[in-house]
Amino acid sequence: MTFNYSDRMNGLDGSATREIFKLLSRPEIISFAGGLPANEYLPVKEVNEILDEILSGGFAAKSLQYGSTEGFPALREILTDYVKHVGINDAKVENTLVISGGQQGIDLTLKAFINKGDAVLVENPTYLAFLQIAKTYEAKVYGVKAESYGLNIEDLEAKIKAHKPKVLYCVPTFSNPTGKTYSAENRRKIAEITAKYGVMVLEDDPYGKLRFSGEPVPSLKSFDKAGNVIYITSFSKILSPGMRTGVAVGNKEVIRKLTICKQGTDLHTANLSQLIAQKYLEKGYLFPNIEKSLPLYRTRRDCMLAALDKYMPKEFTHTVPDGGLFIWGEFDADVVTKDILPEAIERDVAYIQGNEFYAVPQEGNRFIRLNFSNESPERIDKGVKALAELYKEKISQAKSKK
């Protein structure tokens, strides 16, 4: 029989990053494609210790039985403290919802706010999975012009007036894919202008704790006076992505709506994941372990920056992020990174083509996202060199055709 899928499935392909995961099983592939934290800093020993305690102590039956949709009360309590690190000082337990990773925070927010055809705004370019999730809610997505210091406020206001969006999605700290950070002043203005027009802001902060240089900037949420900002962060990059655990912080009424949506999607986040996060925070393991991991990430970033400058053609420019996992590159030449990717993979290097990050995909033709967190310096150097050779060939071919 032929299957009569919902309209939202039209043109909805698997996400490029998820497909790329299948390549990673070939060990010779040097992958700049994913967004994986370094295997070396996954805290196996600490998690082992915590699980021993959970399952030999009073938590045993509780950890296997059903839990409440909102999350374990003790974890939510700790999370109200945790978000003070990004300047959210007034969160109470009722303002928090434990989520099954940051991805779920996006899904629940769009479920609670978006009807088919509603407009949403994103930074241009933006996180590819957001664009995919927006398709499943049949939203119209418009990109806001970005500057080195954040969103272009004039363009933001113009797009709000033109499209009457319900939601603005952004990654203000170490943006995915650009690695850029919005200034405090830019965040304050975004909070003001969205409040003025009644636009919800979904502030996604998966990378903020991975800062190698520069000064921390308070969250956009910390400038929220109207209650229109939902802040989501996850433990994927700083504890374990396999746990699928994060938190959404927002207005009490909004969090209640997200909770109702979560009831219908997975009832609650896996208990062991929640308890691991809770105890990892309680025991004070998080910040020292992040601190220990930063030199490694910084080294890998620096190694990639050096290799890019050493090998890449002169037509190539790139961002220099203060943290996070990604460098964003642009070719000022007649190349389409998507079309070149299969050949790169043949030469054992993977990246994500720029198209994936744009509401209008062809705007990303000449861009690539490069992840530096999950390969050794030697392999980063080797991979960038191979990539550079390939692109030099392609650029010279493109020129000779003219």
Add this chain to the structure above:
Amino acid sequence: MTFNYSDRMNGLDGSATREIFKLLSRPEIISFAGGLPANEYLPVKEVNEILDEILSGGFAAKSLQYGSTEGFPALREILTDYVKHVGINDAKVENTLVISGGQQGIDLTLKAFINKGDAVLVENPTYLAFLQIAKTYEAKVYGVKAESYGLNIEDLEAKIKAHKPKVLYCVPTFSNPTGKTYSAENRRKIAEITAKYGVMVLEDDPYGKLRFSGEPVPSLKSFDKAGNVIYITSFSKILSPGMRTGVAVGNKEVIRKLTICKQGTDLHTANLSQLIAQKYLEKGYLFPNIEKSLPLYRTRRDCMLAALDKYMPKEFTHTVPDGGLFIWGEFDADVVTKDILPEAIERDVAYIQGNEFYAVPQEGNRFIRLNFSNESPERIDKGVKALAELYKEKISQAKSKK
């Protein structure tokens, strides 16, 4: 500011069962409301042993890093064997998707198939969370008349012709809320007639392994020749609900669509949950532990049946399930179980009102769902007695008003 939620949030309240969970923290409440497996049979020792192995062995980093959306290959491989127990003999790995509990299987199926305004059919009455999830997809839900042996086939065909539904949802084994099981012949006919009209069937089987009496019946999926049946089952009732882990089995193309939907909701199911399920099956713990738990469930069912027959007013009738967790009761009297629930809770007994299980809520006014799995025989007796006294008072008040 006022929040401009999506249309799907209109009238979408928290599910009754989830709200009732909050009452369970009062230990004096005797709860017949939830659907929790017995605490006594949560396999704490086995899970502890498995986690020790996972985190001290080669699985350590793998269990904390990102996984693939489809689930761990080794778990999916085992699951193709596991579903042979319900007569699904031809499932390959590509026909399986690891899901974050049965609830997610429902959510993903509706996401992949349902547009706003599309019709879905359910057994009348049906699982309350299905009705809630259907609201989030703005589906029109129609109840199919039920008989003691399953769905009324004439009514099913008439409703298919009248409403052109995309999906039929049912719980053919130990149905929630009635505890009833569809006959093999009824399943065969449902498979045939839905294939004829191109209707997808979502067969939900959370309770099938908890059989205390009678003979097993093959799954509806085992009668599927057209590929239109999606079978979902979870480990919540037979291993641990807190793990949030289950499986969807279906046509390869359909499973691919569900996988794309899952990418956007939680990326993948928590790794530790998946690995616990995998090793619990590999080690052969599942079936012996179920076997050990059955006498306890049977005793509790029998205890509740005896108490209902002993204490309840003559206007009360109920089902006698061969397994699962629920007894479904009906008052042939002028009572509305929803209105009486607050008084029951004042007397320290909780149940779920019938309304929650009907597409047209008022059809359930005189019904109650009683869960027997999670209270001791003494408390079941005490709770039913208190409930019976309350209902006798209410029925006599209703009569005296006439």
